[in-house]
Amino acid sequence: MTTLDMFKLDSWDQLPAMPIYMDQLLQLVNQMLAPLNIPAVTKTMVNSYVKQHFFSRPVGRQYNRNQIVAVLVVTILKRDFPLGTISQAILAIRESRLIEKRYAEFATAFEQALRHQPVMVSTTEQTTRAIQFAAQTVAYHLLTEQALA
Numbered sequence: 001m002t003t004l005d006m007f008k009l010d011s012w013d014q015l016p017a018m019p020i021y022m023d024q025l026l027q028l029v030n031q032m033l034a035p036l037n038i039p040a041v042t043k044t045m046v047n048s049y050v051k052q053h054f055f056s057r058p059v060g061r062q063y064n065r066n067q068i069v070a071v072l073v074v075t076i077l078k079r080d081f082p083l084g085t086i087s088q089a090i091l092a093i094r095e096s097r098l099i100e101k102r103y104a105e106f107a108t109a110f111e112q113a114l115r116h117q118p119v120m121v122s123t124t125e126q127t128t129r130a131i132q133f134a135a136q137t138v139a140y141h142l143l144t145e146q147a148l149a
Helices: 022-036 043-051 065-077 083-096 099-114 126-148
Strands: none
Touching (some): 022 043, 022 065, 043 065, 065 083
């Protein structure tokens, strides 16, 4: 097995329930995503995500689960998608008010693709399909890079 075969995003319940500060956010996200060999998230990037309305401003300089998930997903997706496309997706997910469910859909599709397992895209629900397709796109890109290395 390769590092990608074993990669797993923390589940919603594994993410901090209490708000965390920027340094903790950066450490958590960068540690979790390190096996993907993608550029580390910086304070400047997180501040840019806030300015671009990927998620709301932190309260008391602390970030909650919704914001942590947004940083994780944006960081993964920006490997293959322009920020404008990601912004549309994030907005649709926020408006659905199903952030926990959508994160689980993303994580499942991403991890299954990395494990060479078929991702069942049997729903006609557009947001779920878009999430699954996006997760697979990035996963297959990472697998391609690994195969060529």
